[in-house]
Amino acid sequence: MERINESLFVKRGNTNVGVIEYEGKRYLIDTGSNEKFAKEISEEVGRIDFVFNTHSHADHIQGNRFFALKGASIYADERERFLIENPSMESFYLYGANPPKALKRSFFEAKESQVKSFSDFKMSGFEFVPLPGHSVGMTGIRFGNVLFCGDAYFGEEIVKKYLYPYLINVKEFINSIEKIENSNMDLYIPSHGQPSSDPSHDIKATKDALNNFISMTFDLLKTPKSVEEICFEMNVPLNFGTFYLFRSFESAILSYLEEKGEISNISYGKWAKI
Template structure:
């Protein structure tokens, strides 16, 4: 693990979830903390100044799993958006909303349920000054309800608003909470002009347009495939099987299942609100079909 400098005051640590570092006057400001304490433990050794501030882009466990360690070791002050704050503080909410009830032990794992940590301040879109450095909080909702990005010195830490080509090849269908907001965020990113974009998963890029278009085409492909499948009415599980077969996805565990199911539900909500699909109950079974 090593730290990569982007500007005089901005660096990042390449990782399965890239960790942002802002070099402030008397401290380091971290952006996300990784999946567990091993990440910030290693990152903190690379820093010249203590990590006294942490901004969580969103509440998914792989982004806030190191919070508790940082607060215990450095009394780090944690900041997050209002919606994401609730899940960071009550982390059972993530597997709960994915599963739809109290999650079984198999889902109470570090990939879905980080150690809870207190959020000291909630963030809204706009300027923010931490230890002498001016940052900009940017709304990037879609992947999660209150996801934010952090801009500083021409660098945008853009969280999971876009996914790398490698991530898309690996997962085929990436997790989306709100399809319409995800597409709106892509449209927003396309109009921006930062010097560097640091996605949470993948390499830093200087031009975001190609990545935006790749993500947009992936979403459109899922939409079109669902509409094609639903030319014939299908139960939710039948739709999921057909969709996963076409995208060559193989389900191997319950964690994977609930993440994909939640994403399929997001697409169905999007299409139902646009009146491109409709649903009916037949013999106590929920059926979906293309309008």
């Protein structure tokens, strides 16, 4: 657990988690990527009163049930709340139907937990900052001049490792990044990467990776292709499960290019440059 200031700590892990002590209550920003991590947090800091989930992806909520059973109240954006309470919907929407075995693993599906909406959180001291794009209702959590950014951008080393910045809406993702660039916080804490007072380097790496995939996708559409054909032609290491994540990412790029008037459906399921 790293101390950031007198009331704020960060526990670094596969997914960074924040701990805030404020007016006699203890708050947790996300609950980590496995229950072991959640138990470690609990042993290090003790009782957690409130959990704020930045979004519903399994690696951010795997400890929810652990803290809920210990009496914590969990809050999230209204749209993310539905997915946290119904975790099988996460892999359902990635696949588009009853998901196959590869998507029924804990990497994609956490255990469900009961969640309240941010709009029902009535105590002061926190601001919930909408940062959609990576997921439908991803929300940054601002405390003082510190912003927990969730997956609005990724650390440069994470981008290098995974190659593509997962998102479901390109335009919203870019707008959310701009919102962060135009803000003036003392510290930005991404869920995957280093906390920093100046995240411009990580943001540039994230944007460069996205722009690279947008232009590679556009270039491939000199001849008509389906989203799957585009995925097969990209040199991204995938497995049976992550293929569907990547297909979702590429699907977002295709609808973005269509909105910009640069590509269209040339026949059903096939895209091409206009």
